Amino acid sequence: MALLVGAILVPALGALAQEYEAFEVLDRARANWQGETFHGFVFLEIVQAGKTTVYRVEVWSQGDDYGLVRFLLPEADAGSGYLMVKDKVWYYAPAAGKAVPLPGIAAADSIFGSGPALEDLIHGTLSDKYDATMTRDGTDYVLTLTPKPDAAVVYGSLVVRVRADFAIVSIEYYDQRGAVLRTARFSDYVDLPGRVIPTTIVIEEKNGDRSVERLENVEFGITIDPQVFTVETLEAAK
Amino acid sequence: MVLMVAFASLVIIVMWGVMDGFMASMVDSQIAVDQGSVKIHAVGYDEDPAPEHGLTPEAVAQAEAAVASAGIDAYAPRLSVYGMVKSAYGATGIEIRGIDLEREPKVTTLPSQIAAGRGLANPGEVLLSEEIARRLDVRIGERVVVLAQADSGPQSLAVTAVGFFGSGIPNLDKGVVLITLADAQRLAASSGATEIVISLPRAQKAENVSAELRAALDDAFVVMSYFEANPLIKSLIEAARIEMLPIIFILALLAGFGVANTVLFSVLERTREFGVMIAVGMSPKRLGRIVQLEALVASAIGFLVGGSVGYLALLVLTRGIAIGTTWASMAGDISMPAMLYASASGIYLLGSLAVVLSTALIAAWYPARRAAGLQPVEAIREA
Secondary structure: OHHHHHHHHHHHHHHHHHOHHHHHHHHHHHHHHOOOEEEEEEEEEEEEOOEEEEEEEEEEEEOOOEEEEEEEEOHHHOOOEEEEEOOEEEEEOOOOOOOEEEOHHHHHOEOOOOOOEHHHHHOOOOOOOEEEEEEEEOOEEEEEEEEOOOOOOOOOEEEEEEOOOOOEEEEEEEOOOOOEEEEEEEEEEEEEOOEEEEEEEEEEEOOOOEEEEEEEEEEEOOOOOHHHHOHHHHHOOO | OHHHHHHHHHHHHHHHHHHHHHHHHHHHHHHHHHHOOEEEEEOOOOOOOOHHHOEOHHHHHHHHHHHHHOOOOOEEEEEEEEEEEEEOOEEEEEEEEEEOOOOHHHHOOHHHOEEEEOOOOOOOEEEEEHHHHHHHOOOOOOEEEEEEEEOOEEEEEEEEEEEEEOOOOHHHHHHEEEEEHHHHHHHHOOOOEOEEEEOOOOOOOHHHHHHHHHHHOOOOEEEEEHHHHOHHHHHHHHHHHHHHHHHHHHHHHHHHHHHHHHHHHHHHHOHHHHHHHHHOOOOHHHHHHHHHHHHHHHHHHHHHHHHHHHHHHHHHHOOOEEOHHHHHHHOHHHOOOOEEOOOOOHHHHHHHHHHHHHHHHHHOHHHHHHHHOOOHHHHHHHO
16 A cells, blocks of 8 residues: 555655656655555545544556555445546446446545545555755755646645655644645654565644554555456455 | 404415515525526436536527527526535535636626625636635635645635625525636536526516527537526425415405304394384395495405505515524425525406405305395394
């Protein structure tokens, strides 16, 4: 689940290509987060309006164009899931028995009622939408991402802190009034072959909503059968 | 009797004027603010209102030429696409409506009903309703993103909120944002429009114009007046008028009982007097007419009082009645504006007068017949 992190952070990556130092930092951060392929489990605890809901989802992704998210918990949602193939999105619920195509813009909406959107779980979409500047804070890199004038971005800016080993430390989302809207903090780093990734991400919203995501059994750079990203596979869940 | 007739006259006039006025308010508001008098679509658009089922640039030109040939100068193309509007604080599903900045204000008033900020002036700008702005916590000058599903895939566009409108029509305030036609075309990846909206002067009958345009355009176009496009509204108005008839009947019955009772009592009280009048040579027919004339005069006085008060009340109500956003929201499916206006017309006075006088005549028939049938000697003795 280059998931959330990939999602949140990857944005930055491409955007900053113009700035050599920023480019380098972000490129390495991207390398950490977004292998060409990803498979893993994500445990999510979402607190929305004081009510806590726990989800467990299995995620497969390949580049920016392919993703499959399957709900394992809660029981009521088990077997349901989303498939994203390029600009197309399908939703499947076992009770319905058939995958339903959704408008592609559904990928931009939260699938949990709060917290990450589908595109956040599968890939980042903001990479070409920001200008970037970078400073150093001790050994950390601090990247400030500002939306390009015509970029379809609702944030005022993003501040991404990256460790010297290019693992992400935090991302702060600012609204257009300069107030922090959302903070994502990354922790519990593990060394994997060729990358260091945080396995816990805590996202706190300004309105008090909160989500905790834990990555489990993550695999990067694996070979994923193209058949995974098909409606048949989405509908195969019981 | 006078009071009962006055009450019936007052209620009939007020009820009639309020109902007519409210219905007219609802329709006028829809036409003036949003819908226009007549719309032209491509065939199939109503079944699936997506830009790909809209009018091509060639079809827009053809339709506009037909409209201009009909001598109409207030018309504008629009491109509506259903999608989402997102701020940093939330997102909501919405109709994203692209309008022609020069021509749309000649057709509908929505773009100029500015409650804060200013109207649209350039591409890259968006006009939100106050309600949407509040819900998404958007301030003037802030950027929002509109998203839509085009044939070529999801499209998004960053636009700056330059103003907030307040239409008073819940469906619009909850469900529409305005951007420029060019931006909507970019968003929908379309160079055409989804409709041509036409505004007509009050005196011009929309159904006649729509028929004329239908005859001028080929089968690829659908031309509909407001009522042709909204048969439910037409049915509601007709139903409301029909529902008013039993109430008028009950009021007439009430006034009639008052008249009949009073006149009959008066006839009984003056039996001897009538006996003498017949005895000295007045014909029974004429006596009957006198009794009916009394009833008519008394009813006319009652009408004068009740009708005057009722009409004055209507004149006050023509200034508008705030029905409140709760009621307006409850009526959201038919888009009732939050402010309704009664209608004041001489027709209500004449109609009410006709009801009152005919009721008086009918009600006085039995007492008049009784007076006309009196035997002079018995009548004089009875006293």
